[in-house]
Amino acid sequence: MKGILAIFRRELVLAWAGGSGLFLPAAFFAGTIFLAPLGVGAEPGLLSRLAPGLIFVALCLASLTTLERIFQADLEVGALDQQRLSGLSMELITVVKVLAHWLVSGLPIALLTPVAAVFMRADTVTPMTILPVFLGSITIFLWGGVGASLTAGLRRSGPLVALLVLPLFVPVVIFGAEELNHILTGQTFGAGLTLLAANTLAALAISPFAMALALKLE
Amino acid sequence: MFSTFANPHRFMSLTRPLLPILTVVAAVMLAAGWIWAIGFVPDEKYQGPTVQIMYVHVPAAMVSLAAYSTMAISSLLYLILKHSLADVAAKSAAPIAAALSFICLVTGSLWGRPTWGTYWIWDARLTSMLFQLFLILGYMALRSAFQREQEAARAGAILCLVGAVNLPIIKFSVEWWNTLHQPAGFISLTGDSSLTAEFFWPLMFNLIGMMVLFGAFLIATMRSEVYKRQYEAKLARLNRSTS
Amino acid sequence: MINRDSDGQMALKLRQLTAVRGYTLLFSGLDFDLAYGEFAALKGPNGAGKTTLLRMVAGLIAAESGEIEYSIPDEAPARGIYYLGHELGLRPNETPLSHLRDWADMHHQPRERILPAIDRLGLTSRREVPAWSLSAGQKKRVALARSLVVPCPIWLLDEPASSLDVGGQCLLCELMTEHLNSNGAILAALHDPMDLEPSRVLDVGAFAP
16 A cells, blocks of 8 residues: 555655646646637627536647646656566556646646636636536546557647547546536536546556556557 | 467458358349339329339448447457457457448438438437447547457457447437437338338348448458468568578 | 465476567567576576566566466565666656555555655665656666565566666665565566676577577
């Protein structure tokens, strides 16, 4: 336990110190949201209808800005080799890395959602607005981590990662945006939340094995 | 011996006579299916002659799914057995699966023009086919980004399996989201299907013909991939002995 | 296969190892035993597969075929292998101190060893400096400090002397001698001869096809 916590702390500190995109994804997310009304017009009805989908699309795009670095940074300096020699399970190491990465670049996006909803002129903005994006961003980072692990050894893998993980984001966008729509229009929780949570669990169950297997590549 | 140099003699000698047979069977089945469909099947009550696009669209859709399944099963076998022939199969099936998905999308959109009045509707089947195409394109792009065949094989196999797990989730989510989809049941003969026997049998001929054609294409691509790898292995050996 | 009780004195038994890179067979049928207290040097021309063999023994890449048997004492941390490769494992924003602290925690080793290790490797004044401002030799010293913080019975070293200055090379010899005296085993790929004489030589080139 102490060993895996050490890896978690190291990832957090390095993400913080490296500025490897602590607020970059959040800023990207905000920028996308602010740009949208300039493109489609600022009528309240139109904007609030677009809000859930736009927020989730912006979340997907924002996650792509730093995704490729999750494993690459450690792989290219040989730190990943050393971690594999630590005897800790690779599945656990990869999940911890993804979660640390999510904590510094995914969670800020979730916390920004109410602000984004206000700018999108949504009807009801409550703290609950955070929930779908919170779950959705974890899922996106886990599936995204699979893409990142497969391309960790490649140079300039950003566009490739985007192509690989795009189809995996489809259910998150569908379930998440549907649920966010429920919340922003003042309804109670719908089936979207359950389905989104189910997808999060599926990602949590499957992605560690895929990432661990991928990083054993030479 | 080592799987990298596994020499698939048996596969090569087995498929050499099989390939022309499959090609002829596919040609006969498809020709028969087409002549039957165009010449002898009456126009459908509501859709008129445009329904004949179905004889390409539906087989392409089903065989492209079969091709992706081939990729997934071969990938799993490769990860377990480490036999390069399984990887050759997965790699060779990918472009065929992509082409079939593409044909399915194009014919679907051409069929949609007279039926729905537009080239594209976010129909559940077409939408999940679109993302299946993206999965396959991603697989091909990932493989081509690696220099060494073994690395490409492993990364591709992992991606393909993750995609195979996600494909049903994607299909489910798209169907859940979609409210404007076509009535299901293209293929069941019994029940109150919209498809009666006079449409069903020519479709069956086309479907089987397309399946056999996929088999023929797969074997042809696999054979050329095996030749390519044998050539590269020989080249590596020559380079070593001259240096 | 990992044997946790080191009843015998054999640290490593390599049996019929085969390595492949791309379509090239690097070596095949490689047999080698390494006993505790022994220092074996890996020799062979460029591209013979010295690094590949070391990474294979470290468990970082899979062998095409063959088997590796380890005997690791029970009290050894983690997998009992210290691997010093070409990449030194330091992220640009890590400092020697934070790096070693994380490494000690990761392996459940006491942090008290860190400062003496840093001192021993002459990094005291640089211990809180981020790695991007360290020289290659200084980074190598940090990597060597890991062997003191997390003591492992089997050392796998890939060109350990490269980028070290004269003082650093002396230090390396000292550390290796101490390790051998405390009944450790060393397998090292060496290009230039070292002051420390290896007890055995494994010529990878002899197993080339």
